[in-house]
Amino acid sequence: MVEMVWTEKHRPRSLNEIIGNEEAKLELVRWLRNWEEGKSDFPGILLVGPPGIGKTTAVHALANDFSYHVVELNASEYRTAEKIYEKLGSLGRSYTLERYFTGRERRIIVFFDEIDGIDPKEDRGGLDAVIEIAGKRDFPVVAAANVPDPQKHKKLFELFKVVEFRQLTPKHIIILLKRIVEREGLKIDYEIIKKIAERARGDARLAINMLQAASLGIPVESISQSLENLPLDELLRRLSSSLSYYEIKQLIDANSSLWEDLIYTYFDIIARSPVLKFDAKIQLLDALSKIDIYLGRMNKERQFFYLRYLSHLIAWLIYNANKSGAVYDGRIPEYRLYKFVFNRDAREEFTELSEALGRSIHESRRKFTLYTLPTFCKLVKRKYSKLCEWVKKVYGW
């Protein structure tokens, strides 16, 4: 018999059962109580924090504690105002019918998960719709985000109460694991629990998965760490060295923000591979071009439910490329060089810098990154002797 995943089996049903983030949970409870009494200054609440620390669980537990029904709208599917209103409208109709037939009113909390995925400009009023729904105060609105941008989501930060969920401390994770060990009736050495708590780096979900693996006799050292938010280089190395479709698919799903980079890099890997045969190259590049077109269309139309098909197509492509012998050798394709800095912070810093430099010469960031910066780099590389004169001539500095 297949055993249930422990992260689901031991998911807390009440806020009391959630371990860690005590102050954040208290804020959440206080806000809902004030909201119910009409005393809250904030129409909604925004939970901010990295994945795997219990934001979603806290919302469901809160609803359970206060006898609410959660209507969850994930930003990957409900991004535009039209779709959000459509979903809430149909719910309203079904609840009216339910009230008519049962005579009971169901209280609901509207929960927008991964709200940082909604782009205020490109998603046709999605964020405004969330704010408008919260502003009406018909029901409590809770939003959760991993990495919201204070500039992009300025309105949300101003109007919603912001509560930060933090990574759990290793000691909190020890308590969490002890509870599962007790419930499962396991005999696991305390040293192993300590090791898991150290390796999980504050991620409760990962810690529970590691404990489940450890209970099957797998040594903690060999249990891989989090698959999510990997640096691109690390992701490419793992993908390239894997010959398991399942593993590749897992890595692809956990790092969906890097798909565009993956497509560019795999084009480079396939096109330059000395091992791949001509026919194999054509076949793989043909598949890659289709993925590129689908991804472009999906982004343009903002139809993100197609992600589920694309993840299979990308995983299939990488699986076949690996099987045919294509290897990632750590080479950075030149045209994507600026995208290849290995962490998000550095990338954000680069964007900020290029924006500032572009502004100073009255150019857009895109134009600066694509045209001015490479030209400048080439000039420096060729040791342009009279660089200052050239800059003066072109930009009048």
Next chain:
Amino acid sequence: MQYMKIRYGETFSIPRRLGNLFREVVRIKGVEYIKGKGFIVRDYYALSNLNKILARLGLILTPEVRCFICGKYVDCEKCEFRNNCKRDVTICICDDCLNNKNILNIYLAKQNKFLGLKLSSSQK
């Protein structure tokens, strides 16, 4: 990187010359500067923003941590998990409480009181 402990809502001075960064620091929502006394951090969201700036000067502010169970101050420097912890929380568990055999029930009881939830009969 140097770590420095602070308490929310209390003034402290930064042992570095901020220079141009001063303007950035006082612009953070939840951070105040009182002339002659120093800075005040009002909430923990402000602290993470403040740390992003101070990290450029090699300084990280960490909030003073109390044990959730007994309320004692917890010394992060002596903690065996200090290298695997982000040290940005104000509530942790002290070693004495963690080693208590009944820690789970104590924690849950304490949390119940802290959150002030009155559970319905079906949840009890």
